[in-house]
Amino acid sequence: MDSMQLLNDIKMKSDHEAKLLADSYGIDLSIKEIRALRPLIDDISFHWLFTGIPESFITKVKVAVGEKKGEELLRQYLDMI
Template identity: 50%
Template sequence: MDYTRLLLEMKKRSDEEMLKMSRAYGLDFTVEEIRQLRPLLDEISMHWILTGVPESFISKVERVLGQKRTNQLLDDYLNMRK
Protein backbone atom coordinates (compact mmCIF):
# COMPACT_ATOMS: atom_id res chain seq x y z
CA MET A 1 0.00 0.00 0.00
CA ASP A 2 1.37 3.42 -0.95
CA TYR A 3 0.53 5.40 2.18
CA THR A 4 2.37 8.50 0.98
CA ARG A 5 0.13 8.75 -2.07
CA LEU A 6 -2.98 8.09 -0.01
CA LEU A 7 -2.07 10.82 2.47
CA LEU A 8 -1.37 13.38 -0.25
CA GLU A 9 -4.59 12.51 -2.06
CA MET A 10 -6.64 12.84 1.14
CA LYS A 11 -5.90 16.56 1.17
CA LYS A 12 -7.13 17.09 -2.39
CA ARG A 13 -10.08 14.76 -2.84
CA SER A 14 -13.72 15.12 -1.87
CA ASP A 15 -15.06 12.97 0.95
CA GLU A 16 -16.80 10.64 -1.50
CA GLU A 17 -13.66 10.29 -3.63
CA MET A 18 -11.64 9.52 -0.51
CA LEU A 19 -14.17 6.92 0.54
CA LYS A 20 -13.69 5.11 -2.78
CA MET A 21 -9.92 5.53 -2.67
CA SER A 22 -9.59 4.25 0.89
CA ARG A 23 -11.61 1.17 0.00
CA ALA A 24 -9.33 0.56 -2.98
CA TYR A 25 -6.46 0.50 -0.46
CA GLY A 26 -8.36 -1.98 1.72
CA LEU A 27 -9.28 0.60 4.36
CA ASP A 28 -12.84 0.69 5.62
CA PHE A 29 -13.23 4.36 6.59
CA THR A 30 -16.57 6.12 6.85
CA VAL A 31 -17.08 9.62 5.47
CA GLU A 32 -17.22 10.93 9.05
CA GLU A 33 -13.89 9.25 9.88
CA ILE A 34 -12.34 10.77 6.76
CA ARG A 35 -13.53 14.20 7.86
CA GLN A 36 -12.08 13.70 11.35
CA LEU A 37 -8.76 12.34 10.07
CA ARG A 38 -8.14 15.10 7.50
CA PRO A 39 -6.91 17.73 10.01
CA LEU A 40 -4.36 15.22 11.32
CA LEU A 41 -2.69 15.06 7.91
CA ASP A 42 -0.91 18.34 8.60
CA GLU A 43 0.79 16.77 11.62
CA ILE A 44 2.30 13.84 9.72
CA SER A 45 6.07 13.95 9.24
CA MET A 46 8.21 11.90 6.90
CA HIS A 47 10.70 11.66 9.79
CA TRP A 48 8.36 9.11 11.29
CA ILE A 49 9.69 6.60 8.77
CA LEU A 50 12.90 6.62 10.81
CA THR A 51 11.65 7.52 14.27
CA GLY A 52 8.27 5.84 14.39
CA VAL A 53 4.85 7.40 14.86
CA PRO A 54 4.62 9.40 18.10
CA GLU A 55 2.26 8.08 20.74
CA SER A 56 0.48 11.44 20.90
CA PHE A 57 -0.48 11.14 17.22
CA ILE A 58 -1.54 7.52 17.61
CA SER A 59 -3.86 8.59 20.44
CA LYS A 60 -5.54 11.13 18.16
CA VAL A 61 -6.12 8.50 15.49
CA GLU A 62 -7.44 6.07 18.13
CA ARG A 63 -10.07 8.63 19.12
CA VAL A 64 -11.39 8.49 15.56
CA LEU A 65 -10.89 4.84 14.59
CA GLY A 66 -10.69 3.05 17.92
CA GLN A 67 -7.72 1.11 19.25
CA LYS A 68 -8.22 -2.10 17.27
CA ARG A 69 -8.50 -0.42 13.85
CA THR A 70 -5.64 1.97 14.62
CA ASN A 71 -3.40 -0.94 15.60
CA GLN A 72 -4.32 -2.76 12.38
CA LEU A 73 -3.52 0.34 10.32
CA LEU A 74 -0.14 0.69 12.05
CA ASP A 75 0.61 -3.02 11.60
CA ASP A 76 -0.17 -2.72 7.89
CA TYR A 77 2.12 0.32 7.67
CA LEU A 78 4.97 -1.45 9.46
CA ASN A 79 4.59 -4.55 7.27
CA MET A 80 4.62 -2.37 4.16
CA ARG A 81 7.98 -0.91 5.22
CA LYS A 82 9.64 -4.35 5.46
Protein backbone atom coordinates in the same frame (compact mmCIF):
# COMPACT_ATOMS: atom_id res chain seq x y z
CA MET B 1 1.09 4.93 -5.38
CA ASP B 2 3.22 5.58 -2.33
CA SER B 3 1.79 6.11 1.13
CA MET B 4 2.37 9.87 1.17
CA GLN B 5 0.56 10.25 -2.16
CA LEU B 6 -2.34 8.17 -0.84
CA LEU B 7 -2.59 10.34 2.28
CA ASN B 8 -2.45 13.52 0.20
CA ASP B 9 -5.16 12.22 -2.13
CA ILE B 10 -7.40 11.32 0.81
CA LYS B 11 -6.87 14.82 2.17
CA MET B 12 -7.61 16.61 -1.12
CA LYS B 13 -10.45 14.53 -2.59
CA SER B 14 -14.13 14.83 -1.75
CA ASP B 15 -15.43 12.65 1.05
CA HIS B 16 -16.93 10.17 -1.39
CA GLU B 17 -13.81 10.03 -3.58
CA ALA B 18 -11.59 9.59 -0.52
CA LYS B 19 -13.77 6.71 0.67
CA LEU B 20 -13.58 5.02 -2.74
CA LEU B 21 -9.80 5.46 -2.80
CA ALA B 22 -9.40 4.04 0.70
CA ASP B 23 -11.68 1.13 -0.22
CA SER B 24 -9.54 0.40 -3.29
CA TYR B 25 -6.57 -0.08 -0.92
CA GLY B 26 -8.56 -2.30 1.41
CA ILE B 27 -8.83 0.43 4.04
CA ASP B 28 -12.33 0.46 5.50
CA LEU B 29 -13.15 4.03 6.51
CA SER B 30 -16.49 5.72 6.89
CA ILE B 31 -17.04 9.30 5.74
CA LYS B 32 -17.13 10.34 9.41
CA GLU B 33 -13.77 8.66 10.04
CA ILE B 34 -12.23 10.27 6.95
CA ARG B 35 -13.34 13.68 8.18
CA ALA B 36 -11.86 12.97 11.63
CA LEU B 37 -8.54 11.80 10.17
CA ARG B 38 -8.01 14.58 7.63
CA PRO B 39 -6.66 17.16 10.11
CA LEU B 40 -4.14 14.60 11.35
CA ILE B 41 -2.62 14.11 7.90
CA ASP B 42 -0.79 17.43 8.19
CA ASP B 43 0.93 16.18 11.35
CA ILE B 44 2.55 13.19 9.63
CA SER B 45 6.30 13.55 9.26
CA PHE B 46 8.77 11.82 6.96
CA HIS B 47 11.12 11.65 9.94
CA TRP B 48 8.86 9.06 11.52
CA LEU B 49 10.40 6.52 9.13
CA PHE B 50 13.54 6.82 11.26
CA THR B 51 12.15 7.73 14.68
CA GLY B 52 8.87 5.83 14.75
CA ILE B 53 5.37 7.22 15.06
CA PRO B 54 4.98 9.27 18.26
CA GLU B 55 2.59 7.85 20.83
CA SER B 56 0.74 11.19 20.92
CA PHE B 57 -0.14 10.81 17.22
CA ILE B 58 -1.19 7.19 17.68
CA THR B 59 -3.52 8.33 20.45
CA LYS B 60 -5.06 10.98 18.17
CA VAL B 61 -5.74 8.37 15.48
CA LYS B 62 -7.35 6.04 18.00
CA VAL B 63 -9.55 8.86 19.31
CA ALA B 64 -10.61 9.69 15.73
CA VAL B 65 -11.52 6.15 14.64
CA GLY B 66 -11.55 3.98 17.75
CA GLU B 67 -8.97 1.75 19.37
CA LYS B 68 -9.34 -1.31 17.13
CA LYS B 69 -9.52 0.53 13.83
CA GLY B 70 -6.70 2.84 14.91
CA GLU B 71 -4.41 -0.16 15.47
CA GLU B 72 -5.44 -1.58 12.11
CA LEU B 73 -4.80 1.70 10.26
CA LEU B 74 -1.39 2.13 11.83
CA ARG B 75 -0.45 -1.45 10.95
CA GLN B 76 -1.58 -0.93 7.35
CA TYR B 77 0.36 2.34 7.15
CA LEU B 78 3.52 0.67 8.42
CA ASP B 79 3.07 -2.15 5.89
CA MET B 80 2.88 0.44 3.08
CA ILE B 81 6.13 2.19 3.92
